[in-house]
Amino acid sequence: MRKALALVLVCLALAVFFAGCGSKIGPGYDEKEVYIGLFVSTSGEIATFGTDTKNGVELAVEEINKAGGINGKQIKLIAYDTASKADEGKTAATKLATQDGVLVSMGAVASGISLAAAPEFQKYGIPMVSPSSTNPTVTQVGDHIFRICYLDDFQGGACAVFASKDLKAKKAAILQNQDDAYSTGLADFFEAKFKALGGEVVAKESYKKGASDFKTQVTNIKGKSPEVIFVPCYYNDVALIAKEFRAQDVTVPLLGGDGWESDKLIPSAGSALEGSYFGNHYSQEDDNPKVKKFVEAYKAKYGNVPSSLAALGYDVVYVVKEGIEKAGDFDRKKIRDALAGLKAFDGVTGKFDIDENRDARKPISMLKIEGERFAPVRQIKPEEVQ
Ligand code: PHE
Numbered sequence: 001m002r003k004a005l006a007l008v009l010v011c012l013a014l015a016v017f018f019a020g021c022g023s024k025i026g027p028g029y030d031e032k033e034v035y036i037g038l039f040v041s042t043s044g045e046i047a048t049f050g051t052d053t054k055n056g057v058e059l060a061v062e063e064i065n066k067a068g069g070i071n072g073k074q075i076k077l078i079a080y081d082t083a084s085k086a087d088e089g090k091t092a093a094t095k096l097a098t099q100d101g102v103l104v105s106m107g108a109v110a111s112g113i114s115l116a117a118a119p120e121f122q123k124y125g126i127p128m129v130s131p132s133s134t135n136p137t138v139t140q141v142g143d144h145i146f147r148i149c150y151l152d153d154f155q156g157g158a159c160a161v162f163a164s165k166d167l168k169a170k171k172a173a174i175l176q177n178q179d180d181a182y183s184t185g186l187a188d189f190f191e192a193k194f195k196a197l198g199g200e201v202v203a204k205e206s207y208k209k210g211a212s213d214f215k216t217q218v219t220n221i222k223g224k225s226p227e228v229i230f231v232p233c234y235y236n237d238v239a240l241i242a243k244e245f246r247a248q249d250v251t252v253p254l255l256g257g258d259g260w261e262s263d264k265l266i267p268s269a270g271s272a273l274e275g276s277y278f279g280n281h282y283s284q285e286d287d288n289p290k291v292k293k294f295v296e297a298y299k300a301k302y303g304n305v306p307s308s309l310a311a312l313g314y315d316v317v318y319v320v321k322e323g324i325e326k327a328g329d330f331d332r333k334k335i336r337d338a339l340a341g342l343k344a345f346d347g348v349t350g351k352f353d354i355d356e357n358r359d360a361r362k363p364i365s366m367l368k369i370e371g372e373r374f375a376p377v378r379q380i381k382p383e384e385v386q
Contacts, residue, residue, distance in 0.1 A: 028103025
């Protein structure tokens with residue numbers, strides 16, 4: 001009798017063990033909850049990107065859950081810190097897919113990290129929606145990969161239009177991070193458009209990932225006397241680069257893309273970026289009531305004004321919600337199809353469709369650095385860049 005009982009217990013223990021070992025690519029929900037993943041960098045070199053995004057995401061999740069969830073189920077957010085590293089992005093994706101069994105995942109911010117993670121989600125048939133990765137190749141990974149922001153061909157082109165038409169520059173220089181797809185992509189798109197508009201790119205200099213000394217590149221650029229310098233890099237590098245230009249008495253404006261946006265930018269750069277410009281996804285000073293309401297709610301929860309990363313983080317949750325509701329079912333394939341046909345989504349970063357390439361077309365807000373303020377100069381629409 002005791003032997004039989006022991007056998008039953010051993011069998012039970014084995015059953016539990018093997019159930020735990022198997023692939024847990026679950027349906028992404030249980031009775032009460034729907035599992036949604038998030039992978040962003042809240043530590044490391046680009047920590048403010050992930051922190052702001054996560055804050056925006058959590059605000060939206062809180063609002064949605066309070067209002068009854070998605071089709072009656074509460075959102076359970078499963079988040080990983082990718083520590084500003086591409087391989088951590090891949091690890092997080094594998095975990096979200098095989099261990100957590102999320103229904104859909106949101107992330108990453110940096111294109112390089114999205115590019116490392118996307119093949120995993122594609123392989124497991126899990127829709128991935130990036131709030132803010134702008135490199136064109138991200139969504140080309142496969143039919144399960146989406147984004148809700150504009151792309152770098154547009155962003156780089158818009159910066160060239162701005163340099164040429166607004167700043168009236170004829171000669172531009174470029175300083176890029178040669179090891180980052182975001183940086184080199186943006187640099188190439190800027191260069192092509194600036195030339196097409198009749199401008200000349202007098203210098204194109206590169207640095208390696210992790211560099212902190214930009215003396216040689218800055219000296220080379222200075223020798224060519226450009227009227228504007230395009231720096232398509234992330235905020236930590238931008239601050240160091242700006243200081244080096246000013247140390248060598250190069251006073252022309254620097255120009256960049258969304259990667260500049262961080263509350264760490266001005267504290268690190270000091271006055272070196274005064275009067276410089278960058279393009280971004282929204283303006284905190286927009287008087288659209290939807291934006292105002294979001295800015296107020298965010299300020300009340302976190303005590304600071306939301307960056308565009310926070311705004312995109314907030315929007316991406318509502319896009320996922322709309323996708324699941326449109327699918328009418330907690331089914332990944334149906335959600336993928338619903339996301340692929342999403343029309344006229346009305347978010348705080350604008351009204352947009354998800355097109356046949358799973359991308360969004362949106363205007364860019366050109367901002368000027370004035371003290372601590374990112375002052376809106378003007379919006380550039382996609383039509384102006386074609
Ligand atoms: N667009 C950047 C990238 O693709 C990420 C980013 C988005 C950074 C928005 C700041 C603000 O790498």
